[in-house]
Amino acid sequence: MALDPAGDRAPEDLTTRARIRDAAIRLFAERGIGPATIRDIAKAAGVSSGLVRHHFGSKEALRDACDAYAMDRMNRLWEQMFAEGRLADQAFMGSVHPTAMRLQNYLVRSMMDGSDAASSMFESMVEVGEQFLAAQKVESADLRAYSAVLCAMQMGVFLMHDQLSRVLGVDVRTRAGYARTSSGFVDVFSRPLITPEQAAQLHAAVDRMHVPPSDSDAQDVATEGAVHDDRRDSR
Amino acid sequence: MALDPAGDRAPEDLTTRARIRDAAIRLFAERGIGPATIRDIAKAAGVSSGLVRHHFGSKEALRDACDAYAMDRMNRLWEQMFAEGRLADQAFMGSVHPTAMRLQNYLVRSMMDGSDAASSMFESMVEVGEQFLAAQKVESADLRAYSAVLCAMQMGVFLMHDQLSRVLGVDVRTRAGYARTSSGFVDVFSRPLITPEQAAQLHAAVDRMHVPPSDSDAQDVATEGAVHDDRRDSR
DNA sequence: GTCCCCGCTACACAGCTGTGTAGTAATCTG
């Protein structure tokens, strides 16, 4: 199951079952869990729709299998990258990139669409991040919120890849596109965007928010003049 | 059939058309455009499903109307907040918060699900951000990528609000939850997470990525031993 | 050989989807 020394590296991933799973991961990530249909997944894998059910039982079970596979695969990759120190291995990182990209895309999407498995993965990411921040002696009033927001923000880059591609003029799933987003990533994390004074001000404002001046939560500003309300024609 | 428990909001001074639109914005944001059905939207608005069509013509047109409304509304709010300088107005900000939250949630979701209108909004956000960064004299090799990633990351916090709520133990759509994510936000932007040396290293690694050592893009590491491939039973 | 399991396909079924149509009640216009 884990770290099998010999014979584990079988190139027989041509298994129909694996092809279906891969197609499902791709389509789930591309369209979301709901809109991706079993028939389309079967078509993408080049099999009949009945076979999907034969192998996985149901759409929900197929999704669970995709979750389990993607999580296991990503954990392995992380292990290789960090524990085995292959982060500097350029050839390895290059060859790993498309896979990691696909898996991350799927996991993030699955997370957002409410998968229990992927959600627990998010939780552990937040915990790892929190420990990292603590080890870095980062001082924050709410380290968990810090880590959680950090994780959620990273997810955003995967979720918005269509829009990022549009804005950057290059498909972010290609190597060149990925390089640009990575560059942006490094920029974001390498320098502060607001001064300590601004941060203190904002923190104070956030604290004040806990006790609202009145019960204005019920009064909703949205009900005031809306431009598109009183159009009469519908087509 | 009204869902609102204790006269939460939206009294009857709202046009039926507006009630439908609000319900659509809520359900679209909650479930995504695809899975949110016209019948459910109608039920949430307390009308027949035919009336939704009568007022908006089609699901796509309904979505366009939601896009237009939400964008216009958000633009107004931003105008009030920034141009009219009501950012410091605590009562205003407090009353505006739930509305802005809902609209942002919808717009981000609509963006991710491929709305042209909302996508162009993302583009203008990126441009505003880029100009802001330029005005701040931020030095970056790729200011646009910087701004784009920044925007995408902010979207992530909205997209992952379910997971954030889980991890933080508080609904982030409430005032208390919003305060915690805001705190995390400030933390993220107020201090650098990586040193200039690390940043330089990473930038170098990213540059190297542009010219891969071999055509390993075709060779995919994902094809090596996968754990869940050879299970035979499916149910 | 025969048997039987397993990968796999074809087809049927109920439920839900967006959409279309017909008709009724309410409101406005003259």
Next chain:
DNA sequence: CAGATTACTACACAGCTGTGTAGCGGGGAC
């Protein structure tokens, strides 16, 4: 008042959805 337009509902329809069932072909076990 009548006449028309609008707000709104009920219902029908084709298409797609996930799921269920029956059956086919081939390869290993006996």
